[in-house]
Amino acid sequence: MPSTLKSFTILATAVFLASASVSVIANTVPAKPATEATRAANASVLKSLPFDDQRDFEDSRRGFIAKPDALTIKDANGRVVWDMTSYASFIGPDKQAPDTVNPSLWRNAQLNMQYGLFKVTDRIYQVRGYDLSNITFIQGDSGWIVFDPLISVEAAKAALDLANQHLGKRPVVAVLYSHSHADHFGGVRGVVDEADVKAGKVRVIAPEGFSEHAISENVIAGNAMSRRGVYMFGALLPRNAQGGVNAGLGQTVSTGTATLIEPTEFVHRTGEELTIDGVKMVFQMTPGTEAPAEMNTWFPQFKAMWMAENTTNTMHNILTLRGALVRDPLKWAGGINETLELYGDDIQVKFQSHHWPMWGHERVVDYLKKQRDLYKYMHDQSVRLMNEGYTGEEISEQIQLPPELDHYWPNRGYYGTLRHNSRAIYQRYMGWYDGNPSDLNNLPPEPAAKKYVEYMGGEEAVMKRAKADFDKGEYRWVAEALKHVVFANPSNEAAKQLLADTYEQLGYQAESGPWRSVYLQGAYELRNGLPKAGATRTASPDIIRGMTPEMLFDYLAVRLNGPKAAGKTLTLNMAFTDLGKQYALHLENGVLNYSSKPAEKADASLTLTKTAMDDVQLGKATLEQQIAAGKVKVDGRKDAFGELMGLMDDFDFWFNIVTP
Structure with missing residues (x-):
């Protein structure tokens, strides 16, 4: 590549999709089994949560119409871009959680494996399990109104083909983007032709601010976010009980062609109404909640509430592990409360861009209240403890949800977690400095590691103690101690291997899909070295041209x-x-x-x-x-x-x- 061109090429990665650009390969060094400590930790989860509550499984299957026996989607070159079959080989609806997977995360994976075409309510259908996100088809008088066309063209096209096959072929008359994250617009060219948009045959509608945020988010820090995205989504992990199991919001991200067609019109205010092809929609603007530009949609004809990604069937991230600006949980809770105030008296079904719907007025209202109070509790209690002088790390160690929120399945931390969200709230208000003078100008990791190891009596002494603590299942501390050995002497293979074993057990115990991926990806790189299997995907042509x-x-x-x-x-x-x-x-x-x-x-x-x-x-x-x-x-x-x-x-x- 000529130097001028190389310098001028922009790494403007679209949201977290770079994690998907790396091919999944098998571990060079095989994974290890769960230890006795991990088996005991996961067994205790079975006793602490209401696993006999099967309503989510009933909801995830309700309205099922059709699905292919095996779901593998390929691009024009025959490359697999989406493969539910790889998960189906070991995740079954009646299979017990293996020792190497947190039973709660396993339950979420089983639910996310319910893929295919589903009827939500009159004239509203979803294809789920064709990507990390859902694609929704609203049946207008003459054609389809599509909500959130997935991450990639290939996945969106396959979903549209499934809907047309079983519901009758209809033209797409409108596309709505609920918010500015790429898993909600990237597949748009799989459902519409831009020529039809330019000709006025297809409307593309988005919340105010969508274009700016959809294009700019992750441009500045895109390289670092994308590299960390490999960890967050476990891009190199094999699909098995010792590797990639679930991403929390869905199984994983598709790896096809991400695109963007610019909106033809924008929604500006809460209460704004549009009637498209005989379907009336009332919009609720929720900027600064889960995304900088986002909106919910109320369908009064069907008494159905589209929650975009402001509520899902998991605790979401206040700060993603790949990195991003810290979100505002107070505004987030306020947005859900406004949904209740505006539409709560009439809601009969809620559905959203991830996971499965929920039916019944009382259940939905209870759900919205508990999701609202989840974010409000995290905010209020983190700030309370902060004002009592606790640091982010101390807050994350002691904050606990009350049982009525904690034991509610849609509030479990499959994507975000209470621990890292509470730290994010501290960060939002207080920044990186915890107030301790020792942390104002502390040493960076490498020189600090050398002094730690020296003070601990040298590498051999640390290793001896670390092995003993590993055998006792004290993995959090072993990870902390061995991190210093590895940073002090990265050629110490024994330390790297024991640290990999430690990360692996922490991953096996994690309830959060991203936490599991982060730990297991860390173990993978310690055992196999820095990955070289592929490179990050730069922004799609649509993103580049939109800049x-x-x-x-x-x-x-x-x-x-x-x-x-x-x-x-x-x-x-x-x-x-x-x-x-x-x-x-x-x-x-x-x-x-x-x-x-x-x-x-x-x-x-x-x-x-x-x-x-x-x-x-x-x-x-x-x-x-x-x-x-x-x-x-x-x-x-x-x-x-x-x-x-x-x-x-x-x-x-x-x-x-x-x-x-």
């Missing part, structure tokens, strides 16, 4: 190597003829700024179209080729642009996490 010049310039600014740029000054003008916009880029003081006012004296001025820039970013042409073809005109020093690009860092996706 504004401002988004590009912001991203170039964080790629700029400040120390390398120190003492250098450079000014570039850029005029986009198709946008009718002009910009000036200014490099000085080790910082890249931009302005909408062109500079009078620039080192170089580029005249081009946004399409020409997109083609460079997407690797369809180099800048030099665009200049030669007359698509980019450069006045002034032609090497000035190359000088700027030479100061940009290219981020390595496979950076170390469990080793220094």
